[in-house]
Amino acid sequence: MTTFHSQVIAILPKLRVQALSLTRNRAAAEDLVQDAVCNALAAQDSFIPGTNFSAWMHRILRNRFISDLRKRRDTTDIDDVPAASFATNPTHEDNLALKDLSMALSRLPADQREALVMVVVQGMSYEALAEATGCAVGTAKSRVFRARRQLEAWMTGDLPANDKLRVKVSALRAAMDARQRSGQRGEDLLG
Amino acid sequence: MNRGPGGEQPDPPNSDAPEDETAFGLWLRRGLHQLFDDVANEPIPEELLRLIEDDRDKTQS
Numbered sequence: 001m002t003t004f005h006s007q008v009i010a011i012l013p014k015l016r017v018q019a020l021s022l023t024r025n026r027a028a029a030e031d032l033v034q035d036a037v038c039n040a041l042a043a044q045d046s047f048i049p050g051t052n053f054s055a056w057m058h059r060i061l062r063n064r065f066i067s068d069l070r071k072r073r074d075t076t077d078i079d080d081v082p083a084a085s086f087a088t089n090p091t092h093e094d095n096l097a098l099k100d101l102s103m104a105l106s107r108l109p110a111d112q113r114e115a116l117v118m119v120v121v122q123g124m125s126y127e128a129l130a131e132a133t134g135c136a137v138g139t140a141k142s143r144v145f146r147a148r149r150q151l152e153a154w155m156t157g158d159l160p161a162n163d164k165l166r167v168k169v170s171a172l173r174a175a176m177d178a179r180q181r182s183g184q185r186g187e188d189l190l191g
Numbered sequence: 192m193n194r195g196p197g198g199e200q201p202d203p204p205n206s207d208a209p210e211d212e213t214a215f216g217l218w219l220r221r222g223l224h225q226l227f228d229d230v231a232n233e234p235i236p237e238e239l240l241r242l243i244e245d246d247r248d249k250t251q252s
Contacts, residue, residue, distance in 0.1 A: 005247040009240065013231040020230050029230070034239055041246045101222045120211075120220050121227045152215045 004044050007053045008037060014054070014122055015061055021117035022065045022110050032068070036061035058132035062114070096176055104154045108147055115143035116151075 015036060019029035040047075040060050047056055105113055111133070118124045118132065130140040211219070 003247070005243050005250075008243055009235070012235050012239070016233075017227050017231050020227060026230070030236070034242070037239065037243065041243070044250070098222055098225055101219075102226060105226070117223060117227060120223050121231075148211060148216065148219065151219060156215070 004047065004049075004053075008040060008057070011054060011057050012037075015057065017117060017121055018058055018061055018114060019065070021114045022062070024106050024113075032061060032065055035068070036064045039064055052131060055128065055131040058118075059134055062133060065110075096173070099172065100155060101151070104151050107154070108150060112143045112147035112150070115140060116147035119144050 012033065015033045016029060019032040019036070020026060023029045023032055036057070040057055043060070047053065108116070115129055115133065118129050119126070124132070126137050126140045126144070129144070130137040133140065135143075210216070
């Protein structure tokens with residue numbers, strides 16, 4: 001028999017992905033997962049065995065994120081979290097494109113970013129996403145669709161002339177190109 | 192694009208399938224996996240596992 005605690009342990013990797021998609025920061029994501037687990041353990045009597053544990057757990061994490069955000073709102077702007085927090089292995093051949101994607105992801109609204117990651121990375125259906133995020137299926141679809149469309153617009157250069165992201169990306173690309181033309185490596189620019 | 196407060200008006204894609212098989216969709220999927228897969232695959236911190244196991248012991252005793 002799968003116990004409540006075994007289910008909590010099994011879902012931890014997915015909670016980490018959800019937490020990172022919301023916070024955009026690895027340390028904050030780890031804290032969020034731990035806080036959500038504490039909330040779930042405290043509320044385990046309210047979970048009805050046989051119902052959707054995954055959705056129940058994802059909602060707890062999401063609610064904790066929103067609750068923390070409200071508490072911090074007076075002092076912290078979530079959009080001030082560094083965009084580079086998503087960046088992973090800097091030696092990867094696609095690192096410049098990943099850096100672009102990381103920055104673009106950071107600019108998406110948190111609910112769109114979360115929806116996109118849960119569908120694309122976790123392989124969730126729209127129905128499962130809706131249940132895990134407490135919204136209608138149409139809203140879940142809309143969030144994913146808008147996220148994809150916005151990212152495509154940003155990544156393919158369909159941006160306003162004064163867009164800060166494009167300015168940053170253009171500057172980074174120019175610096176990388178200059179390094180390559182002079183035979184230098186440009187990986188340090190991505191750190 | 193119709194984007195009201197919160198951007199919540201449904202503006203659904205044509206397909207019910209979450210997969211996006213366009214060139215950009217495939218590139219995006221690959222990029223997102225590169226950004227997020229290692230987070231999912233990292234070892235779970237001992238402290239967190241201990242927290243869960245301690246609670247399991249407590250509720251079973």
